Amino acid sequence: MASSASLPIALSYNPSSDPPNYEEAQGRPINKKVTYSFSQLSFNSMILLPPLDFHDSRPLYHIEISMNCFIPSSFITTIKRGSERGELIGDFEQGITNKKSTVFFLDTEYISTEIMIGKVTYIWFPKDLKRRLVWQLNPLNGYLQCYKYPDISLMLKVSERVCLATYYPAPTLRRRSGGQVILPKIEVEPQGQEYFDGIIMSLLIMERKRLSPGSSDQALFS
Numbered sequence: 001m002a003s004s005a006s007l008p009i010a011l012s013y014n015p016s017s018d019p020p021n022y023e024e025a026q027g028r029p030i031n032k033k034v035t036y037s038f039s040q041l042s043f044n045s046m047i048l049l050p051p052l053d054f055h056d057s058r059p060l061y062h063i064e065i066s067m068n069c070f071i072p073s074s075f076i077t078t079i080k081r082g083s084e085r086g087e088l089i090g091d092f093e094q095g096i097t098n099k100k101s102t103v104f105f106l107d108t109e110y111i112s113t114e115i116m117i118g119k120v121t122y123i124w125f126p127k128d129l130k131r132r133l134v135w136q137l138n139p140l141n142g143y144l145q146c147y148k149y150p151d152i153s154l155m156l157k158v159s160e161r162v163c164l165a166t167y168y169p170a171p172t173l174r175r176r177s178g179g180q181v182i183l184p185k186i187e188v189e190p191q192g193q194e195y196f197d198g199i200i201m202s203l204l205i206m207e208r209k210r211l212s213p214g215s216s217d218q219a220l221f222s
Contacts, residue, residue, distance in 0.1 A: 037183045124202035164192030
């Protein structure tokens with residue numbers, strides 16, 4: 001686990017003051033791509049931080065994992081806006097269990113396969129058609145790119161598609177750069193800001209599924 005000295009600091013972070021949601025922030029539109037960092041906050045939580053020179057340095061999301069006490073091998077990930085006291089965006093439960101994994105997103109609960117499917121390409125399809133997304137893994141560099149789905153742009157060449165966000169996972173050797181921990185990052189395009197909640201939820205679920213051990217016959221995790 002990274003030490004606190006190696007983590008970026010939100011200079012104006014006030015836990016009682018959460019960042020505005022997209023609708024509230026439209027008065028100050030973001031017209032350029034922004035790279036955010038996932039920073040460990042405690043043994044079971046992390047926050048998503050904007051760049052230190054951003055006009056609002058408060059965390060955008062607080063992400064916390066807790067254990068299901070009835071099934072100690074199953075864990076619930078909860079995503080809130082800004083801080084642990086912020087607005088609930090959603091949660092999901094996955095683990096080594098016979099219980100089907102579930103996802104709660106924007107006041108609706110799903111069995112996980114009702115809202116996300118895939119292996120190399122992952123499709124996120126909540127009931128709101130306007131919030132549907134697709135993630136694709138670039139096998140050359142290991143980056144994952146998010147697009148709106150369904151989108152005619154998916155019929156185009158990769159170089160011609162309109163990307164909403166790109167996720168840069170932490171490298172296997174996390175301390176390659178002079179001993180400092182390299183944090184996973186997500187770069188969000190201006191057109192992706194509107195879909196930020198779904199981007200973060202789908203990314204966390206996708207990475208849990210993608211990185212969990214399993215076999216071709218039966219996945220170890222639900």
